[in-house]
Amino acid sequence: MSDFIIRFVVAGALFAIIDGIWLSFVANKFYRSQIGPLLLDKPNLPAAIAFYLVFLVGLVVFVINPAIQSNDWKVALGLGALFGFVTYATYDLTNLATLKGYPLTLTLVDLAWGTVLTASVSAAAFFVLQRF
Secondary structure, X not given: OOHHHHHHHHHHHHHHHHHHHHXXXXXXXXXXHHHHHHOOOOOOHHHHHHHHHHHHHHHHHHHHHHHHHHOOHHHHHHHHHHXXXXXXXXXXXXXXXXXXXXXXXXXXXXXXXXXXXXXXXXXXXXXXXXXX
């Protein structure tokens, strides 16, 4: 299997586990309290899958590959935090700019979560991939 596919699968599994816990136990109630009327009863699965696939490609190309090449977990952590912040900011700040009543609190919480999530996944993926 190519290095890219291995890195993609490892990062994807870690992302799914950590984000799944967040979405199931923390975010669900919080998002409903913030934007309940805007939420679908069930997520649009094809759109969600498309997001994760695109996000993971970026994560591998822009974070994990440079971290592996530098052989430094701090690169994974730092670039992961930056990538998470930029990607989540794209979504959240666009919503804040274009949607009537989109809450600032939700924007700030989601930005923080995207930053922490992506940094954590990146560092964890780095350590798992170092074992191979």
